[in-house]
Amino acid sequence: MTDTRKMRLVPTGDCFCGCGAEAEIGRWFVLGHDITAAAALRALQGMKLPQQLVSAGFGPERSVVQAAVDEAGWVRCAGCAYAGTPANLAAHTRAGSCAAGTPGDEQQPHAQPEPEPGAEPAGAEQGPEPAPAGSTAPAPVRAESGAARGRLLPGADDPSWEEVPLHLRQQLRGPAHQLVTPVQGALKKPGSRRLLSAVRAAARMRVTGAHWHLLLTASREAFGSARSERARALYEALEQVAEGVAPAAGPEEDTAAG
Template identity: 55%
Template sequence: MAGPAQGLLLPGAADSVWKNVPMHLRVNLAEAAYRLVTPEQPVLREKKNRNVKFSLKAASGRRATGRHWLVLLSSPRESFGSGRSEKADRVYELLQGIVTEYVAPAVETTTTTGAEPEDGTETAAERPGEARTAGGLPGAGDGGRGGALEAEPETSPAAGQGEPSEGAKPPEPGSTPRVKAEAGAARGLLLPGKDDPSWSTVPLLLRQSLRMTAHSLVTPVAGPLKAQEHQGVRAAVRAAQRMRMTGAHWLVLLTTDRETFGKGEKADALYGVLSQILAEHPMPLVQDQGRRDAVPEETATG
């Protein structure tokens, strides 16, 4: 079983994570899902994809429950429509964005605050492979063995389930491991880690410039960004378009080769803005630290 959440251990259907999906993500998905099911794509009429169809309809009305989210995030791209369907592409891209922007960080928070196995055995979340759910809910391609999904009230999650630990302090600038950029606009630079608060200090004017170029690049998506192997870059560009950037998104964009963004003026403009951000907001803490690592500290003289 593949899907936008491939490789993640997803929470169960009753987990509070699904109730807290940010409104702007649900609204964007609702619009795209409505266009996909009005009228229905031929693929959605197939019996094996009926769970996907019901889940899309629930999402289009912003009534998606945990069971609907699990189906959508664990269903392969071909379950949403033909390979040439731009409507299906848009829905799948939005689901990938939801995973990158919300689900993956939420899952990481809950797994890192949970107990670790004492015997050193590998956990399911550490094993690469398919998207898995804690509740074992079947997704698309199961021939309907799990039964068609209907709108249903969710049970209350256990106390504290899916909630971050209390008293956790945000990391100090420069306290997270640095990343050496091997490619992209930041090639050769030491960048803050994905959880470093330095990323939140990028000036609004620069983020707005990036937003405009990102919007033009993915409306519609074309070129290399449509490829499955570049879904992470595509999701990062979408996050820039919505000005919902995290440190992980910044690292992806700043360390991605120019060719991956495609050909033409739109891709040139995006890459140019990324270079401008590095020039006008160089994050001195990290770059100075990089120079201190490379050059011995000089002794001040009288």
């Protein structure tokens, strides 16, 4: 009889990406290295996320999220369509992402990094004012550079930026916090002030549409040198955001953009 039981793994204290670094007790990866490992595995398999979903038996006709709810302990939010682990659901309701939050939640929110000396005031990190009610939604913009290169980004004022999935924002938060704690390399240059503000906003999970445009169209070098592990982790997290929220521009869009 074929043994169909899953391989049983336990955290060993070593990062499972194979970098040789020591992971925290009870963790599989050094912070941000899970994103790197997932991206590397996708590169080796030669499959993008839709292909991975289909190969695993999921897609438009069978929801991978519903399967996680049914079989893997995920739970759904009572006030919106969000689903995630119990811990992520608690963070979702605390963050005010919907009206389903309940008082008395015993789990405390993640600590947010303190702004560094000389950081811009909070008002400086806000994006443009939202478009007036009833106005036409901004047209998508094709990204010419950065993690979203070749993809169609919603306009900076488009309300869809408020719907970037929570798990993508959480995956970005850790690398963003590391990159600006302390600020190093390219982001210390005077001309990088706006991009630095956007990275800090990502570390606090308070990213506006204008911030997303800056982050997703900035070149890899704008975040740090080729040797910077922090910059690499951030850029790979941004690539996942781009893949999750922005469709690739087809030939017709490319022609129209030209």
